[in-house]
Amino acid sequence: MxxxxxxxxxxxxxxxxxxxxxxxxxxxxxxxxxxxxxxxVDQGEVTPFSLEQMDRQYRSGGVTVALGLPSIAYTEGRCAxxxxxxxxxLYxxxxxxxxxxxxxxxxxxxxxxxxxxxxxxxxxxxLAVQTVPGRHTAASDILRRGADRLGWQNDEIPRWMTYPEGGDATDGQRQxxxxxxxxxxxxxxxxxxxxxxxxxxxxxxxxxxxxxxxxxxxxxxxxxxxxxxxxxxxxxxxxxxxxxxxxxxxxxxRTLAVHPTVKLAARFDSAVNTPSDVSVIQVKEFAPNISFGGSASHPGLVALALTDNWRDFGSAVTSWPELAVYYAAITSEGRGWVQAVPGLRDPVVTYRLTRRDRQLLGQGLARLALVMLEAGALEVYPSFKEAPLVRTRADLAAMTEAFAAMKASVMTVHLCxxxxxxxxxxxxxxxxxxxxxxxxxxxxxxxxxxxxxxxxxxxxxxxxxxxxxxxxxxxxxxx
The missing domain is CATH 3.50.50.60 (FAD/NAD(P)-binding domain)
Incomplete structure (x- = not known):
């Protein structure tokens, strides 16, 4: 028909x-x-950042990648x-x-x-763009606390949200x-x-x-x-x-541009995980080259952040309420290609990081780990293969030496x-x-x-x- x-x-x-x-x-x-x-999909039908949302509202369940050295995972919304x-x-x-x-x-x-x-x-x-009218989540407080102790510039990013009278960060309705x-x-x-x-x-x-x-x-x-x-x-x-x-x-x-990011998970001495929300604090001390923020920390995404060194980090997933995931994003000099190929429904995507980009990713991850330690993290789990566990400032040198962009789970949500x-x-x-x-x-x-x-x-x-x-x-x- x-x-x-x-x-x-x-x-x-x-x-x-x-x-x-x-x-x-x-x-x-x-x-x-x-x-x-x-x-x-009306809001409220699926839990934010859940596997069900990825299945219903993302292209290919959220599993798409720009080929390169390293490859960069990216996400596309596929829904009204x-x-x-x-x-x-965040706005x-x-x-x-x-x-x-x-x-x-x-x-x-x-x-x-x-x-x-x-x-x-x-x-x-x-869109009713505004800051949170009430209490922030623990994940937001962590970023602010760590940055403040280092004397690094940070601020709250407004969001397109409405809040009920007396509401806090977890009560917002995305506009x-x-x-x-x-x-x-x-x-x-x-x-x-x-x-x-x-x-x-x-x-x-x-x-x-x-x-x-x-x-x-x-x-x-x-x-x-x-x-x-x-x-x-x-x-x-x-x-x-x-x-x-x-x-x-x-x-x-011919000129795909993204904000590549690397991640880590950090464990604290009390519950800090808010599965359906992210931190509204961003650290801009090193902007526009590097910025830090909070990532979605749904239990499945916590597990994903630990996957690169699952042998040593995997047992931490049982403490997921005490873990939150954070990212370091860079402004990349690299560029990528998007090419439609006959016979394939989705295009082939490639991206090339420059040497400067790869160095910035390592610097960003090290500085982000420092923020976590200053905020009181008991343990930091960097998301790259063979990453060492970070418990003190002394461990940062070993982490920096072990890091290579090729070993990291680099991803992006910003494509243009x-x-x-x-x-x-x-x-x-x-x-x-x-x-x-x-x-x-x-x-x-x-x-x-x-x-x-x-x-x-x-x-x-x-x-x-x-x-x-x-x-x-x-x-x-x-x-």
Whole structure:
């Protein structure tokens, strides 16, 4: 059975870029159809950071990897709302110096920092971005205590959360896309097709003419879509693959940028683990090169953090209530590739860390272990093969000597820059407002556009840029 839809604008993907684009366009009067490969999962249906959530809301159950030396594990949301449904909700505005560097280096037109930061204010109101009104979790207190004792700069990162009166860190309700921008888009007339996988975009020369989808519902079926324009918002991995399969390849998928991270688990003398939440404190003493924060510490993820030296560390998992997991993230000089391969549903992803990147990862892990000791950790379990147990400052030297990036479980949750925007055609896959080079009616509006990894949680940058571009689109279509 084949079903057909007509629309003004087809939006592929419903995450931070797709949802904000859909709301902006629908509220301006455009007939919008949003296609999402994953299901709609209301908050509260699954436990945050659980295996069930990974199975229902992540692509490939959260087990995906960029090949390299070392390989880097990464995660993609695959559900209505995309990554906003599964991440920790931490929110950082893009630094003004970063916006200025992007504007100048990539020749991004009309990229005024004040305008973008004004959009950030709108986003913050829409998402109820705020700090925790009450008590922090023990995991947050640990990072602050350790950093304060070292005299290192640290602060609380606000989140897109609402809290009941008198609530604390564990009472927050994440204001993700399924609770904010997607309902706004639907109220303005947008249609959302969940569990529909894009198979192909057809084109005639420079113009995309239609799309073919497969329904993933039990009854299945083929769905065709006719549209005036298509906006690809599938994220930094899927978006370049979609464009490549449609024959758009200029600078597409060649400059993947991520924030690589390494982790450790630390054990304390009392219960500190909050399985469904993360630390809201980040240590920025060495930013933008290195930053520290709290990672999800669900019991299964504690076990994963111990896996690299399970022979020596595995028995600690029975004390998981007393353990919390933390990360050291770096701003990488390395870059990666995303390449669609005929016959494979998902693209092949590679990433190359530079020598400087590998050194920073080692420095970051050592400094993070020091923070843990200063905060009162009894034992620190670094996540790399043959890692020594760290109990005192004297053990840090042995840990540093034993560390090698090739032995570590390097991962990332921040991916961007696979279709960078700007008017410098030698660097950029799309123009200053996301129009794909060589296309008449194909646009990109997600994390792929960010020319570089911003050095902070990228969602604020993604949403501000997406809303800016969507408004320009509406202005041009109205003229």
């Amino acid at each position: 084949t079903t057909h839809h007509d629309c003004d604008v087809l939006i592929i993907g419903s995450g931070a870029g797709g949802a904000t684009t859909a709301a902006t366009l629908a509220e301006a009067g455009h007939d919008v159809l949003v296609v999402e490969e994953g299901p709609w 709302g995309g990554g906003t449904e599964v991440n920790s909700g 950082r505005r893009p630094p003004e110096e970063t916006l200025a560097r992007w504007r100048d280096r990539y020749r991004i037109a009309d990229f005024d920092s004040d305008d973008l930061l004004s959009i950030c204010e709108e986003v913050e109101a829409a 993700s896309m399924t609770r904010t921008y997607l309902p706004r888009a639907i109220a303005a007339g947008a249609r959302v097709l969940c569990e529909h996988r894009l198979e192909r975009i057809s084109r005639a020369g420079a113009r995309a003419t239609g799309a073919e989808l497969t329904s993933l519902a039990p009854q299945g079926g083929t769905v065709t879509v006719s549209f005036r324009d298509v906006i690809v918002c599938g994220g930094a991995i899927q978006t370049p693959a979609i464009l490549q399969r449609a024959g758009f390849r200029h600078r597409v998928g 820059s696979t279709a960078p925007m700007g008017d410098d055609e030698s660097l950029c896959a799309v123009d200053s407002f996301g129009k794909v080079r060589g296309a008449d009616n194909v646009f990109v509006n997600d994390a792929s556009l960010l020319p570089e990894a911003p050095g902070v949680n990228p969602q604020a940058s993604v949403m501000a840029v997406a809303i800016r571009n969507a408004r320009r689109y509406c202005d041009e279509r109205a003229s």
